Amino acid sequence: TEHSTVTKYIREILTRRAHDVHVSGVNLLRLKELVHCKQMLEATVDLSDQQETLSTTDDDEMPLHNGHDVVEWLVRDLHPTPAVGGKPLKDGMTFIRAREPFDRGFFAAPCGVVSSGGGELAVSLRSALVERRHGSKVHVMAGAGLIDGSVPKDEWNEIRLKMRQFVGTLSDGVRPALKEPMEFPNFNTFWCAVFVDELVRLGIKHFVVCPGSRSTPLTIAVTQHPQATHVVHTDERGAAFYALGYAKATGLPAPVIVTSGSAVANLLPAVTEAHESRVPMLLLTADRPSELRDTGSNQTMNQTDIFKPYALWTRDVAPPCESAPIRSLLSDVDYAVGECLQQSGVVHLNMQFRENLAPEGGAVRGGQYGEVSAFRVPEDSRFTRWQLRSAEPLTRVARPARRVIEDDSVRELISSGTVVLVVGALSSPMDAAAVDAMAEELQCLVLADAVSGCRRECLPSLCLSSQAVLDMLQLSRPTVIRLGGALISKQVQAWMSSKMGPVKEHIRVMDVPRRHDVDWNGTIVVDATCAEFARMVDDLTLEPAVLRTNRSLRDRIYAISSRAEKRVQAELGEECTEPNITRSLANFASNRREGMVISSSMSCRNFDNFCPLGVHLPRVSCSRGVSGIDGTISTAVGYAVGLGRATNLLIGDVAAIHDLNSLVQLANYLNGGGFVGDVKIPPVKIVVCNNNGGSMFKFVPIGKYSDEVAYNENFRTPNAQVAFAGAAKMLGLGGSKKVDDLAGMVESLHHSGLTEIMPKTSQDEDVALRRRITAAVGEVVEESLRLHPGVKLSFIRGGSPGKAPLVLLHGWMGSAKSYSDWLACEELTAKYDIVSISLPGH
Template sequence: MLENEPQNIAFNWSTVFVRSLFEEGLEHVVISPGSRSTALTLAFSAHSGFKKHISIDERSAAFMALGLGKSTGKPAVLVCTSGSALANYFPAVIEASQSGVPIIILSADRPPHYRGIGSSQTIDQLKIFGNYPVFFHEIGEPDFKGRSRKRLELAAAQAVQESVGKAGVAHLNFAFSKPFEPDPKFLRQVEFENEKRSRRPSPKYSQETGSIKMGEIFWSDLISAEKPLIIVGPTSSSDHLDFITPLARVLDAPILAEPGSQIPSSRHTIQGFDGFLKNTDNWPELNADLILRFGQQPVSKALNLFLDKKSEVMQISFMNPAHWIDGSLSSHKQITLNAPLDIPEVTGAADKGWLKKWKKTEKDFKNFREENLHPSTPITDGYVFSKISDTLPKRSFTMLSNSFSVRDMSLFGEFDGKEIYVNRGTAGIDGITSTAMGLSLATDKPGILMTGDIAFLHDSNALLMAKEINQPLVIVILNNGGGTIFRMLPVFRFKSKYMKFFETPQNVKIAALCRAHNIDHTLVSRPEQIVSTLETLVERKGVHVMECITGADESMEQRHTLWNFKTNAN
């Protein structure tokens, strides 16, 4: 039989594994070309049940897989060759592990006898990512004797179920000896067999969960609060937080939901808190007697300081079992949730003016913000965020870069109830554009990426994958000439050192970079261009770059103005 011929063993071994992944319900694979991974690559290419994406840069590939998993809740598969190729996945592995996004890595490797003797493209790949993955397995060389095939199939099921169940990365290492390429007849045979079994099966496992029931003492503490407050940081698909709004209704509590929290809009959600909580003079009117925390550690510096200074207030952190979160070390109780919270028939005792106080503060801050946001030349970062957030199409997603972008959306934008994604596991600027491309592929809807010039340049190899994108994806670059986020830090005082070592001004011609990748580029330098440009680009399929030239000094001055807002919520 063809599958037993020596030339076909590596490909047949890979085919068995790929079919097992398909049986587990996986759909996307991101492949980076390489020789040692030939058998795995051909096995995926021969299976029409997988959507294949090709990226020559493993770092970009990994962040694209992150975006795919962030949206779908199912792991995308990564395939790479041996050596340093695998090491380039590390930043995305850390981000996925810290933010609870499933990914499956299939790394090709040289056989063990090549290790430690200076063989080309050979490194120690065993547990290369340390403790970050939730599952690791050394597959070993192809071997169809005894129970080896059964173990191979089980490894596929383990990888998927551990990655999904524990919301993280699974890494499987495959050792291959030559030949990697099968007999052409066998390749065609496998393709024919795969077509006959290409109907997607139901997953062998279930992600359905029940609900968590808490006791009377717990609910007694909650409903007795006169000034309850709910805080929701960025969340992942493995969180079960659909009960947040019903809980807020029961307690009559304000919800401070950050960009990336995916909390729906309601009368309880409060915007602008990143602005009005920055001024501690506003705190006395907004003093809570119970704080319930969900999701990841908040992005907002003002909100984190608020939590830290309210350490005497009862704070309860509700956490995903795989990811304990309490970066401010201010929680009094920690409760893990692997299912939604069951809310009994209870009624809260909140002060009738409590929610009104927050809504009044929100309204006053928005009025103050509107008075201080006006068209100008140069444009400010805040003005761009204000106009873009007002123009976002209803059926679309938004990806926010780290540094100022995620903070500016909270300070200047209207994001309540909108589909917004962030990479806050490690909060780095690496892989932001690649993540947005993964989201575009997974959501199959128009998308807008808000990013800074440094973050965009840091991930410029993502532009090589633009050809994969079919839906409109508008990359809005806030080009203020460097990393101005550091202006928030005390080091800004050291002007002679600051510009060279921290802000790192750049003069890259982004338009030329886009032309080199055959990507549409539009320059925006006047305030009246913002809305019309976005409305035009978001209707066009494919990747488009909208470069907004903004003033760094003017933008910082505007932020400081809003941070000094004083409420009259009496």
């Protein structure tokens, strides 16, 4: 046995320098977790022989003068024993040093007190080392000896028992290392445990699981990981939209796990939105092995490249097997997460699995031969280091902490003329803070989208519907700095795309190298984050005249917006209309600092046009990548979980019908006490504005037609018969109800559930109301400009009495330089007094 081998070795060493060696009988030493065999060895060392050889493994000679010398002799001759160094000792130590990828440190070191009179030493076998270099880490160490006939799994279980006292004491603060391969029942289970563990090490800890058989190994790995959290969604389409909302709130992907077949195809709508909105999304699709493709096998299709047009990276991961290097899997995970986060988009890992899918070893399920196990793993010292580090990924992709913008033309444009910031949807509060800092530094006008999180004092959509405001902006010919994602406002986009050329230069700031240039107006694209661009602006020295010009335009537009807001409020009154439903919900969310999700179509346009001035909603989201109306409820739930706070959803009746099945999932979450496993589901308040069909079509050209296109049947699609509150109650959302007025709606927002509210105006009356508001805002603008004229005309008089004047005018694509050849002609300049200027707005 191991015990007798070590005892025999110690006795042999002692007899070389000592006499009267005595070995006691075997006793049992009972500890909390283990029982040890215990024997005492005693011997007498004679100090009179001063020239005795000190060590049989070292030819050095040293006299034994005192107890200190005896202790040193014991340490040098006796340590290490076969228990920690193997036998033969030299071969064992050579093997250990070559194969162990770490330094044992104090493990197995002789520790104790030594003096001239003697000493007492112990071998520190079961120990822990606290490391404080990069935060606090605790390295727990224990071991077991292997001899001929040892069962490796039993030896590993012995080590775990030895470590249990440390791990149990520190379990609240120490992340347990991954189990050894031999502890897993099969290679699928081991492979997926490593896969999920690497995701967790990279900070990806929240998962969305869709029940399915082929994805069983992934689901098990997530549910058994001590630091992973997950929600279960029975509908794959809704699951992907949940992940979309979570990523919008956190900036991190929530990996979506689905089985093979049509389950994968259901992810496509959310994938397209994530791609166009530049939202990180990681898809883990289970698949049958490649040998079953194109054979007619059940639930098998070509799903490898299904998302190829929209994915940053797609990987067809081969089935787990003993011959594949495990580091290849870790490297795939690291690269996938790096692409997902650095490029802000979709990554698809299609993962093939053979049986056994369940966590069981032995014979292959449904097979005629062979067994599966996770016992044999190719030796890999780097993978061993990865296991022992227990918290660090194999490879981490690091983004530069700060990029410096070197382009002098950008600096010159900002420093030399009027600047307007146009801001779309932003990905984080940090981006919104950077925009605020830029606006403060430049003292300029900000045309902010309603979902940007940084709208303050301007109603761009309403104000830019006035030709007078457009004329004012056209004469100022600003340099536009375009930040963030897509715009809801057609008015702002139309102004920037005007054929009259109101914009001097169009600087597009993007932190992802992807084209975003509607109507091809961009003149300079800057690869930078909002924060990096803001730092460049902060470093500029702006002339007082430039700041005065910026401030003048900003103050005029903001004053107009303030007056327009008062007029809008007066026109709307207190009636239960779509604009007032939007305003009441926005005020409620702002006052309570809650999250806000807006459905596409009319809901987001209402929000952009009528969200009151002074309402600050730093966390608001709307899917404007491909502007679909499906999956909105699931998106709101994911957004709420990501924010960790109550979230309100404004959605139309048609969009709500598209995602009714997500109400079942939300009810399951909330009826579980607001928890799904370790995940807390914050309150989600849904307001369905039921205006009896798709009212948006009233605002596009087809809305002018009726009988000849069967408008109601083909476009409006009335839904008056759908009782949304009743359906929500039936599906399990008990707090849902239908209300008739704004006060009832606000009251219902104090708890989770669905609130159905129907505007008092018909769709035709709603169109008329909006036209009245637009006309009223136009009157406010005209009056404001008369009271505070923003444009002063300057007259220049000159010329020679003896020459006839010749005024050279250019077209909208030209400038004064268009006539440079004429101005160089001496015959013309001798005969005419030539005037050539660059016209404003051209």
